Amino acid sequence: MTPADEFVEFAEAAAPRLRRTAFLLCGDWHTAEDLTQSALAKVFVSWRRIRRRDAAHAYATRTLVNTYLADRRLRRVEEVLTASVPDRPAENAGPEDRLLALSALAALPARARAVVALRYWEDLSVDQAAQVLGCTPGNVKSQSARALDKLRAGLAAAEAETRIAPAGGSPRDSKAAQDG
Numbered sequence: 001m002t003p004a005d006e007f008v009e010f011a012e013a014a015a016p017r018l019r020r021t022a023f024l025l026c027g028d029w030h031t032a033e034d035l036t037q038s039a040l041a042k043v044f045v046s047w048r049r050i051r052r053r054d055a056a057h058a059y060a061t062r063t064l065v066n067t068y069l070a071d072r073r074l075r076r077v078e079e080v081l082t083a084s085v086p087d088r089p090a091e092n093a094g095p096e097d098r099l100l101a102l103s104a105l106a107a108l109p110a111r112a113r114a115v116v117a118l119r120y121w122e123d124l125s126v127d128q129a130a131q132v133l134g135c136t137p138g139n140v141k142s143q144s145a146r147a148l149d150k151l152r153a154g155l156a157a158a159e160a161e162t163r164i165a166p167a168g169g170s171p172r173d174s175k176a177a178q179d180g
Contacts, residue, residue, distance in 0.1 A: 011040050014056070014057055014060055020032075022068065024117040025064075025065070025117050026068060027102055035067055035071070038067050043059060043063055058132070061132060065117075069111060072109075073110070100159065103154070104155045108147055108150055112150065115129060115133070115147055116144070116148070118133070126140050
């Protein structure tokens with residue numbers, strides 16, 4: 001099997017997982033596809049130098065994150081600050097909740113999104129995420145804590161904005177029923 005054939009086999013197997021990770025980083029399927037393609041193109045260029053084929057996925061993930069971060073440095077987005085809310089278990093998460101979570105994730109800075117995606121989506125340890133990001137484990141821990149705080153705040157704000165009145169009437173009707 002030629003190196004090109006090996007890479008094609010690797011890319012076909014790794015692309016869906018890389019695409020999902022890219023989506024969590026950027027929040028858009030089209031951009032995620034572009035990021036995945038860019039990362040795989042960079043991996044292809046280095047394919048002959050990758051000695052351990054079992055480490056190819058880790059190399060591709062790191063390349064994907066680096067490509068995303070480099071792209072984000074070129075286009076800075078302002079942060080949105082919101083109030084915080086305590087953690088609580090999720091209750092029957094529906095599509096609306098998923099959209100709220102993705103929106104809160106999109107509000108995070110690029111590096112924070114990378115930390116969250118690597119730690120909680122890719123399920124990497126602190127040390128593994130630090131290695132992928134090229135930083136210290138302490139940096140990953142602090143960025144993870146800050147990112148989770150911002151996610152909680154973003155979700156709380158989104159939840160407050162989308163409060164739905166109880167079934168059977170408007171909030172004014174509910175208030176009148178309580179007073180009456």
